[in-house]
Every structure is written in C-alpha cells, then in structure tokens.
Amino acid sequence: MDQVTGRLEKPRQGWTGLWNISFGFFGIQIGFALQNANMSRIFQSLGASIDDLPWLWAAAPLTGLLVQPIIGFMSDRTWLGRFGRRRPYFVAGAVLAALSLLLMPLAPMLLAAAVLLWMLDASLNISMEPFRAFVGDQLRRDQHTTGYAVQTAFIGAGAVVGSLFPYLLEHWGVANVAPGGGIPDTVKWSFWAGGVALFLAVMWTVLTTREYSPEEMRGFGEEVEGDGSQTVRALAARTYGGSLLWVGAGALVVLAVVELALEKEVYLLGGLLITYGLLSAIAIALAKQGRPATMLGSLVGDFSGMPPVMKQLALVQFFSWSALFIMWINTTPVIAQYFFATTDADSAAYQEAGNWVGVLFAVYNGVAAIAALAILPALAKRIGKARTHAICLIAGALGYASFFVFRDPQHLLIAEVGVGIAWASILAMPYAILASALPQAKLGTYMGLFNIFIVVPQLLVATVMGSIMKAFFPGEPIWTMAFAAGVMALAAMATLRVKEA
Known part of the structure; x- marks a missing residue:
C-alpha cells in the first residue's frame, strides 16, 4: 500500500515476473531482425x-501506421475473462507472423515477397503494440524504467539470434548462394526457424502471466474504461481549419511530385496527409452532431489532444527512427559496395556481405541487450531519463559517422557499439518516460498513436x-550514413526539450 495516498499498489515484480512479462518480445524481435537484415x-x-x-x-511502416493505433484502441477495450486484455492479441499476431515467416522464403516473385512483408509487419505489430x-x-510506476529495460534486453537478444541465423548456418555447411540466383538456403532456414521461435516465445508470456482484472485495476486507483465523452466534446469544439491544412499539405506534396519529377513513391506521403485530413473532418462532423465516441473519433481526438510530454517525444522519435530506417534499408548495399567491392546481388561476395550485415546487426543488438540492463537504469536514476537518452543518441550518431572512417569491415564492429547503445535507449527511455505520464484507460491507444512518430519518418x-540520393549522390549509397548520423544528432538535441513527469 502507498504510504502517502493509502491506496493499494500493484505487487513489485521480481526478476522472474519481469522475465515472463517481456519474454514474448524475444520472439517478436527475432521476426523483426530477420526482416530488417534480410528483406x-x-x-x-x-x-x-x-x-x-x-x-x-514502404509497406512495412505503412502497415504499422494503420495497425498499431487500431490494436491499441481495441486492446484498451478488450476483456476476455481469464484470457485477459492484451494476451489475445499476442496470440493472434504470433500465429500470423509465424505463418508469414514460413512462407516468405518460398516467394516465387518480387510481388509475392512484398505482399508477405506487408503481412509479416502487420502481424508483428499486432503482437508488439x-x-x-x-x-x-x-508494473508499478517506479518499475517502469526497469520493465522497459528488461523488454529492451529481450529485444536485443532476439535480434542477435535473428541476425546471426544466416551467418551461423553458412558456417554449418548450409548453402549461402542459390543455384541460378534466388533466395539462398541460409535465408530460407533462418526464416523457418525464426517462425517457430517467435511462436514459442510469445506463448511463454501468454501462459506464464496473469493480467489484472478491471476490478483489480480500479483497486490500484487506475481507471481502465473511458466513455470518450471528453474526447467527443473536444472534437466538437474544433473547426475544420486543421483538416483543410492537412489536405492542402498533401495536395502540395502531390503537386511537387508532378512539377519536380520526384519519385512516384512520394505520392504515398501526399496520399497519407490527404487521408488524415479527410478522416479528421469526418470525425469532427460526427462529434458536432452529438454522435457517441467511435474508434475514428477517439483516435483523431486523442491524437490532437495528446499530453505535452508525448508531443515533445514525438520530435525525438521522428529523428531517431529516420536514422534507423536509413540504416536498415542501406546497410547491405553500402557494405557490399564499399567493403566487399560488389554491386552484383547474385555474386558470392554480395551474399557474404549480406551475412556480415547480419553479424553487424547482431552486434548492435547484443550491445543493446547489455546496455539496457547495465547502463540505462543506473544512468537514468542519476541524471534523468531524458539526459540519458540524449547521451545514448549521440553515441549512435558517432557510430554512423564512423562508416566514413573505417575501411576494414571488421572495424565496423566498433561502429555498432555506438549504434547499439542508441538502440537500447530508443527502445526503453521514451516508453519509460511516456508510460508514467499517461492515463491507464488510454495506455494502449496512446502507445499505438505514439507509433505514428516511428512510422511517419520511415515512410x-x-x-x-531515393529522390535525394539520385539527385545528389547517384550510385553512392555510403552518403546515406551521413544522413543517418545527422538526424540522430538532431534527435539528441530534441531530447533536451523533454520535460519528464
């Protein structure tokens, strides 16, 4: 019981409880690691x-943009008796993700692989959110930092396993080059093993944890149900000016594609801005008519009325995840061209470069797993979560910049230490700051909406x-690492504006 408020508190979780709560993320991250290192x-x-x-x-972040807010909203309002509130979504996502991993290496053509990536990312997001x-x-609020640090450790460990699969299989004698081209056996077997591991890890959490009932949560002083009336009133008081601005911004993007001959993929960005503007206008119109809160109205209203700390973290997330997505897309071609002297995707050297990227990704994730437990909680306790996050992001920026310094692929292991420290903090600190500042009744919704600031920079x-590289650095993908270093440094600067609860 809290000695100040006299209110019942959630029991403090020991290491076994922390392990069980987050172990499923070990499997989920195996899936993400296989996707990031091999797609x-x-x-x-x-x-x-x-x-x-x-x-x-682009299919992957677009899927997350759509899925996470919806799943967050739904999981806030789900209670299936002994099956709980969040766990039904763990199971559904795990089944679909495992199936996607099993089918991906069998894709007969490029379009099929793209569709399966969409399915895989949607499934992973259904479980992850x-x-x-x-x-x-x-967890109690005073355990949030430790809880998200443990979750990050499992994310790092899962990513190490997923990233190393192809490298280890090659050393165990599995063919790393497909006869006549195509997907090699190292990648196929990695995806199949990853699908099984993902499902088993998620089921561990499902079977070893019990969720608090709505009555128990109320006993802890945390409301778990909201009627949405406040959100509807706030929406009804808004004008349509903001919606028109979103639509106008999208139209300008589309016009820029036509007039400046930008890549056609930029149409996607314009379409998303127009779509949000139209949906927000619909939500405002329904609220003005006095309609009860719907999913659309709740999501639009909560997005526009997010807490101040969430707005401050939004800019940090935008820059951080821009750098990460640049890395995931471009590391393989960068390593192949500049460290293995090849641009031929069917060559043995290119496949060797692909395996080395898996090793590098395993290293930064391994560093993240260690840093999450050995550095983050102690440093955050001493100087605060926001300053801890800023220091870690600077380490990541230096890691990306060092791609221009090193010439031996072995030396890139040093660069990955900095990237790993940043990755650990990105996965833990923003969520630890946010979880302590959000109402329990909308925790899933706000966590889902927070994902928008991860997805939009990726889109x-x-x-x-692609347009920037074609215009200024054609055939020189190494310069993408300069962009990654720059935006990660901007993320560190933005972190200094965050006011912790």
Missing part, C-alpha cells in the same frame, strides 16, 4: 534494383530518400 537481400535476389528498395520497404502497454499494465525516408 533488402531477398528483394534484390528476386530481381529488385537498389532504387526499388525504398518503395518495397499490446506488449508496450502490457508493461504499463503489470518519409522510404519515399524521399
């Missing part, structure tokens, strides 16, 4: 050029980066 390789093995990669990758809220559900990179 460019799969696309190019099926005939895609380097210029095709951004729009092929409730896991973020699950930590806030299960921006996917649609605009």
Whole structure:
C-alpha cells in the first residue's frame, strides 16, 4: 500500500515476473531482425534494383501506421475473462507472423515477397503494440524504467539470434548462394526457424502471466474504461481549419511530385496527409452532431489532444527512427559496395556481405541487450531519463559517422557499439518516460498513436530518400550514413526539450 495516498499498489515484480512479462518480445524481435537484415537481400535476389528498395520497404511502416493505433484502441477495450486484455492479441499476431515467416522464403516473385512483408509487419505489430502497454499494465510506476529495460534486453537478444541465423548456418555447411540466383538456403532456414521461435516465445508470456482484472485495476486507483465523452466534446469544439491544412499539405506534396519529377513513391506521403485530413473532418462532423465516441473519433481526438510530454517525444522519435530506417534499408548495399567491392546481388561476395550485415546487426543488438540492463537504469536514476537518452543518441550518431572512417569491415564492429547503445535507449527511455505520464484507460491507444512518430519518418525516408540520393549522390549509397548520423544528432538535441513527469 502507498504510504502517502493509502491506496493499494500493484505487487513489485521480481526478476522472474519481469522475465515472463517481456519474454514474448524475444520472439517478436527475432521476426523483426530477420526482416530488417534480410528483406533488402531477398528483394534484390528476386530481381529488385537498389532504387526499388525504398518503395518495397514502404509497406512495412505503412502497415504499422494503420495497425498499431487500431490494436491499441481495441486492446484498451478488450476483456476476455481469464484470457485477459492484451494476451489475445499476442496470440493472434504470433500465429500470423509465424505463418508469414514460413512462407516468405518460398516467394516465387518480387510481388509475392512484398505482399508477405506487408503481412509479416502487420502481424508483428499486432503482437508488439499490446506488449508496450502490457508493461504499463503489470508494473508499478517506479518499475517502469526497469520493465522497459528488461523488454529492451529481450529485444536485443532476439535480434542477435535473428541476425546471426544466416551467418551461423553458412558456417554449418548450409548453402549461402542459390543455384541460378534466388533466395539462398541460409535465408530460407533462418526464416523457418525464426517462425517457430517467435511462436514459442510469445506463448511463454501468454501462459506464464496473469493480467489484472478491471476490478483489480480500479483497486490500484487506475481507471481502465473511458466513455470518450471528453474526447467527443473536444472534437466538437474544433473547426475544420486543421483538416483543410492537412489536405492542402498533401495536395502540395502531390503537386511537387508532378512539377519536380520526384519519385512516384512520394505520392504515398501526399496520399497519407490527404487521408488524415479527410478522416479528421469526418470525425469532427460526427462529434458536432452529438454522435457517441467511435474508434475514428477517439483516435483523431486523442491524437490532437495528446499530453505535452508525448508531443515533445514525438520530435525525438521522428529523428531517431529516420536514422534507423536509413540504416536498415542501406546497410547491405553500402557494405557490399564499399567493403566487399560488389554491386552484383547474385555474386558470392554480395551474399557474404549480406551475412556480415547480419553479424553487424547482431552486434548492435547484443550491445543493446547489455546496455539496457547495465547502463540505462543506473544512468537514468542519476541524471534523468531524458539526459540519458540524449547521451545514448549521440553515441549512435558517432557510430554512423564512423562508416566514413573505417575501411576494414571488421572495424565496423566498433561502429555498432555506438549504434547499439542508441538502440537500447530508443527502445526503453521514451516508453519509460511516456508510460508514467499517461492515463491507464488510454495506455494502449496512446502507445499505438505514439507509433505514428516511428512510422511517419520511415515512410518519409522510404519515399524521399531515393529522390535525394539520385539527385545528389547517384550510385553512392555510403552518403546515406551521413544522413543517418545527422538526424540522430538532431534527435539528441530534441531530447533536451523533454520535460519528464
């Protein structure tokens, strides 16, 4: 019981409880790691050029943009008795993600691989979004930093396993080059093993945890149900000016594509801005008519009325995830061209470069797993979460910049240490800051909406980066790492504006 308020508190979780709450993320991150380290390789093995990669990758963040807010909203309002509030979504996402991983290596053509990437990312997001809220559900506020640090450690460990699969299989004698081109056996078996591991890890959390009932949550002083009336009133008081601005911004983007001959992928960005403007106008109109709160109205209203700390973190997330997405898309072609002297996706050297990228990704994720437990909680306790985050992001910026310094691919392991420290903080600190400042009744919704600031920069990179590289650095993908270093440094500067609760 809290000695100040006299209110019941959630039991403090020991290491076993923290392990069980977050172990499912180990499997989810195996899926993300296989996707991040190998999808460019799969696309190019099926005939895609380097210029095709951004729009092929655009499916992944677009899926997250659509899925996470919806799943967050739904999981806030779900209670299936002993099956709980978040766990049904863990199971549904795990089944679909495992199926996607099993089918991906069998894709007969580029279009099929792109569709399966869409399905895989949607499935991973269905499981992942409730896991973020699950930590806030299960833990006391004074354990949020430790809870998200443990979750980050499992994310790092899962990513190490997923990233190393192809490299290890090659050393165990599995063919790393497909006869006549195509997806090699190292990648196929990695995806199949990853699908099984993902499902088993998620089921571990499902079977070893019990969610607090709505009555128990109320006993802890946390409201778990909101009628949405305040959101409807706030929407009804708004004008349509903001909606028109969103539509106008989207129209300007579309016009710029036509007039400036930008890449056609940029149409996607314009379409998203127009769509949001129209949806917000519909939500405002329904609210003005006195309609009860709907999913659309709640999401639009909560997005426009998000807490101040969430707005401050939004800019940090925008820059951070822009840098990460640049890395995920471009590391394989950069390593192949500048460290293995090849641009031929069917060559043995290119496949060797692809395996080395897996090792590099495993290193930064391994560093993240260690840093999450050994550095973040202690440093955050001493100087605060926001300053801790800023220091870690600077380490990431230096890691990206060092790609211009090193010439031996082995030396890039040093660069990945900085990237790993930044990755650990990106996965833990913003959520620890946010979870302590959000109302429990809307924790899933706000965590889902927070994902918008992860997805939008990825879509921006996917649609605009290709045009920038073609215009200023044609055939020189190494310069993408300069962009990554720059925007990560901007993220560190933006963190200094964040006011913790």
